[in-house]
Amino acid sequence: MKKKSRVFSFLYIILCYLFFYVPILVTVVFSFNSSKSLTKFTGFSLRWYTQLISDQEIMAAVYVSVSIAIFATAISTVLGTITAIGMSKSKKVLRDTLLSVNNIPIMNPDIVTAIGLMILFSSMMIAKGYITMLLAHVAFCTPYVITSVYPKVRSLDDSLANAAMDLGATPFQTLMKVIIPSIKPGIYAGILLAFTMSFDDFVISYFVTGNGVQNISIIVYNMTKRTNPTINALSTIVIAVILVALIIGNVVPAIYNKRKDKKVKMEENAN
Amino acid sequence: MADMGNCIIELKGITKTFDDQQVLRGIDLNIYENEFLTLLGPSGCGKTTILRIIAGFIEADGGELLFNGIDISKVPPYKRExxxxxxxxxxxxFLNVYDNVAFGLNIKKVDKTIVDQKVKKTLKLVGLEGFDKRDVTLLSGGQQQRVAIARALVNEPKVLLLDEPLGALDAKLRKEMQVELKKIQQEVGITFIFVTHDQEEALSMSDTVVVMNEGKIQQIGTPVDIYNEPENRFVANFIGESNIIGGNMIRDCLVRFDDVDFPCVDKGFKENEEIEVVLRPEDIDIVEPEKGQLVGEVTNVVFKGVHYEIMVETDKRQYKIHTTDIQEVGTKVGLCVDPDLIHVMYTMEY
Structure with missing residues (x-):
């Protein structure tokens, strides 16, 4: 009886994982296909990768996606962190209101935000293009940064800032040398969230861009209207980058901690 | 007692209100160079508020705060000495022991080699030699305490403020740190302002004790004065244990309470003035019933380690007595007090 249920649960997990990963696997496999077919694997080739690199339009889109993600992350991290610190110091009524208001853009369907921003830019006569896309990304990334930084700021011991000032640090030095280092985990989480939100955004970007500026999502959307394995090649590269980033993100801290433990132990033995 | 120099900090009529609640009701206090001064009182009496006003974290609503004669109430905390x-x-x-201690000096952009010298010297002073690279979060409470003291002392301040620094330590470590803190203070020769609610801590470490209650200073004096000559009922009750009895001053050196006249050494009261008498439990002697100034019956005996706590019921009240001699419950005993151990004080206004 027990054994049977264990077999069942194992099968269930396998099915789940297949469901998650088969589409990705298919994409990766067919990016190496020698023919244009998406159903029949005719042989290994790097044809689509060479085509991808030589395709000016796709490379431009990669540049737009990456640069927007970097700039939007940087700007929204600074904005969100400062806002979170300011909120923690303000009166309860204001703080609670700001927190609820901050949740609206997160809960709001992207399409509503997208149309809202589009109308805003049009009514203000701002020419749509790279700048409007960047502004829109900053707008929807900042609430995520606030949400991830704010709890860290709240749990910060007030006396840490007092201690820094007591030791001669000006308010700005206190911010840079004590408050920011103390809330680093929250800021890192915010950066990660903002970057992923910005990098894979389609709906909002699609509505606020113009003048031929496209990011990866938009160009992929436009290309899917005809069969084009170049998309598979592009997707495979993105998957590979994410995989490497995840491995580095998980393995490096583990190694670092192990080394630190070893060092502390060695020092203790030496003492 | 440390030899005290000039007045370094002066508080004149300091008041502070938080959310309609008056926390400080006019504090006047002079703090001298090299002094170990303790602010003692129950929680909520305003002692920490005074410390925070001196440090500059909060601003007083009224009054003056002078540092070496200059008003510093508008000076931000990072510019105060x-x-x-x-x-x-x-x-x-996020900093190790060394970097925590070096923080203040690094902020002031002191030369690295001087920082290194000072940090090493201060760590040695607090007994943390060789702990430089340790993670502060992995230290014990006592060690963290020492790092905190070193981090403050390394800046060579004129005054060190200590906000219940021993509160989080266990009883034994606390005793050790009391001795050590006193030693450090004598070694560096700067003013310590120490906040605590622990009377024993206050009495054993301080040159001057300031007893506070409800935002007011109740008494300022040496530990001996505070214990032997409490000025009012609050101080007598808060510092040590006491029997407090209402009575009348018949004339100089004669006080009447519980319908008995006792010779004493207090003078200068009005004739027949209503007063309160403090009798410390250890100052009452148990004698034969016929030799006693008061007569009563032993109702309760509790062993306290060094002494017994004996309750004696007279026809007026219960007396608490500390003695090393055991008594049987139910025995008739006489009570005696030496004239110089009777302390007479004014009744409290409220």
Whole structure:
């Protein structure tokens, strides 16, 4: 009886994982296909990768996606962190209101935000293009940064800032040398969230861009209207980058901690 | 007693209100160079508020705060020549022991070799030699405490403020740190302002004790004065144990309470003035019933380690007595007090 249920649960997990990963696997496999077919694997080739690199339009889109993600992350991290610190110091009524208001853009369907921003830019006569896309990304990334930084700021011991000032640090030095280092985990989480939100955004970007500026999502959307394995090649590269980033993100801290433990132990033995 | 120099900090009529609640009701206090001064009182009496006003974290509503004769009430905390040891240490968790201690000097852009010398010297002073690279979050409470003291002392402040720094330590470690803190204070020769609610801590470490209650100073004096000559009922009750009895001053050196006249050494009261008498439990002697000034019956005996706590019921009240001689419950005993151990004080206004 027990054994049977264990077999069942194992099968269930396998099915789940297949469901998650088969589409990705298919994409990766067919990016190496020698023919244009998406159903029949005719042989290994790097044809689509060479085509991808030589395709000016796709490379431009990669540049737009990456640069927007970097700039939007940087700007929204600074904005969100400062806002979170300011909120923690303000009166309860204001703080609670700001927190609820901050949740609206997160809960709001992207399409509503997208149309809202589009109308805003049009009514203000701002020419749509790279700048409007960047502004829109900053707008929807900042609430995520606030949400991830704010709890860290709240749990910060007030006396840490007092201690820094007591030791001669000006308010700005206190911010840079004590408050920011103390809330680093929250800021890192915010950066990660903002970057992923910005990098894979389609709906909002699609509505606020113009003048031929496209990011990866938009160009992929436009290309899917005809069969084009170049998309598979592009997707495979993105998957590979994410995989490497995840491995580095998980393995490096583990190694670092192990080394630190070893060092502390060695020092203790030496003492 | 340390030899005290000039007045370094002067508080004149300091008041402070938080949310309609008056926390400080006019504090006048002079703090001298090299003094170990303790602010003692129950929680909520305003002692920490005074410390925070001196450090500059909060501003007083009224009154003057003078540092070497100059008003500093508008000077921000980072420009004041005082340093604080916080209640929960407030060490920077992302810095190691060395960098925590060096923080203040690095902010002031002191030359690296001088920083190194000073940090090493201060760590040695607090007994943490060789702990430089340790993670502060992995230290014990006592060690974190020492780092906090070193971090403040390394800046060579004129005044060190300590906000209940021993509160989080266990009883034994606390005793050790009391001795050590006193030693450090004598070694560096600077003013310590120490906040505590622990009367024993206050009495054993301080040159001057300031007893506070409800935002007011009740008494300022040496530990001996505070214990032997409490000025009012609050001080007598808060510091040590006492029997407090209402009575009348018949004339100089004669006080009447419980319908008995006792010779005493207090003078200068009005004739027949209503007063209160403090009798410390250890100052009452148990004698034969016929030799006693008061007569009563032993109702309860509790062993307290060094002494017994004996309750004696007279026809007027219960007396608490500390003695090393055991008594049987139910025995008739006489009570005697030496004239110089009777302390007469004015009745409290409220």
């Amino acid at each position: 005082v340093n604080t040891v916080f209640q929960k240490y407030a060490l920077f968790p």
